[in-house]
Amino acid sequence: MDRNVELIRITERPKPPRPEEIPLRFSETAVQELDALVSHYPDKKSALLPALWLAQREYGGVLTPEAIAEVALRLERSYAEVEGVATFYTMYNKQQMGKFMLEVCTNLSCMLCGSYRLLEYLEEKLGIRLGETTPDGLFTLTEVECLNNCGDAPVMQVGDVYCRKMSVEKMDALIDQLRGSDEHSVTRLADAIVNIQLSAADKARIASEHE
Numbered sequence: 264m265d266r267n268v269e270l271i272r273i274t275e276r277p278k279p280p281r282p283e284e285i286p287l288r289f290s291e292t293a294v295q296e297l298d299a300l301v302s303h304y305p306d307k308k309s310a311l312l313p314a315l316w317l318a319q320r321e322y323g324g325v326l327t328p329e330a331i332a333e334v335a336l337r338l339e340r341s342y343a344e345v346e347g348v349a350t351f352y353t354m355y356n357k358q359q360m361g362k363f364m365l366e367v368c369t370n371l372s373c374m375l376c377g378s379y380r381l382l383e384y385l386e387e388k389l390g391i392r393l394g395e396t397t398p399d400g401l402f403t404l405t406e407v408e409c410l411n412n413c414g415d416a417p418v419m420q421v422g423d424v425y426c427r428k429m430s431v432e433k434m435d436a437l438i439d440q441l442r443g444s445d446e447h448s449v450t451r452l453a454d455a456i457v458n459i460q461l462s463a464a465d466k467a468r469i470a471s472e473h474e
């Protein structure tokens with residue numbers, strides 16, 4: 264048997280948390296936002312994708328089993344159904360990422376414009392390999408497919424922004440800027456996506472209830 268293969272007996276698979284036994288972490292504002300999002304759809308189930316973004320924000324950038332269980336509870340779905348959706352889409356984080364995700368596009372246009380050189384530069388600069396997180400928890404380095412901004416290649420996404428026409432010099436400046444910042448983090452991205460889906464009236468109403 265290959266020593267590197269991790270085996271687990273089917274009967275020993277970790278059980279999902281029981282929603283009624285977990286400490287719920289959605290803030291009062293998040294609950295109001297979820298109610299507003301649900302009101303945009305004919306039923307609760309249809310709000311599953313935005314609800315998962317909300318959970319990703321509320322749980323610090325990662326959909327833990329508890330986060331999935333809380334969404335299942337609040338949308339009155341099964342854990343398996345919510346987990347199935349969360350694990351289908353790569354934009355939902357199932358493991359803890361760094362505060363910032365550096366997502367370098369390596370698709371055709373970006374590759375031709377040097378994205379692999381930039382990736383190697385980042386690996387060396389940060390002391391990590393692709394897919395890893397720096398020991399201080401600040402940066403996770405990943406590669407992604409086309410970000411639909413090919414005319415400005417090479418492109419990378421950092422949270423809620425695209426960094427365009429990247430170079431080694433721009434990369435240095437970006438990393439320095441991020442080190443002392445709360446902008447463009449994984450939770451900011453989740454917050455931005457939630458906010459895009461709330462109407463102006465939703466936001467005004469929720470804000471007024473917290474005055």
Ligand code: FES
Pocket residue numbers: 368369370371372373374408409410411412413414416418
């Ligand atoms: S190939 Fe990189 S944005 Fe399209």
